[in-house]
Amino acid sequence: MDYTLAKYGLRPLEYLVKRGIKEIKPVIIAHGVCFSPREVHILKEHGLGLC
Numbered sequence: 402m403d404y405t406l407a408k409y410g411l412r413p414l415e416y417l418v419k420r421g422i423k424e425i426k427p428v429i430i431a432h433g434v435c436f437s438p439r440e441v442h443i444l445k446e447h448g449l450g451l452c
Contacts, residue, residue, distance in 0.1 A: 423447040
């Protein structure tokens, strides 16, 4: 998380959405444990899977 915040000014999930991950179906995100409220909204909005 620190790397993407420092390099891109975005949290990891926000960066992946910016790069087009929402266009790939199905998407299942593994080891996602520290989501911000904004990222939870992104997960729901784009129908991304989480395990």
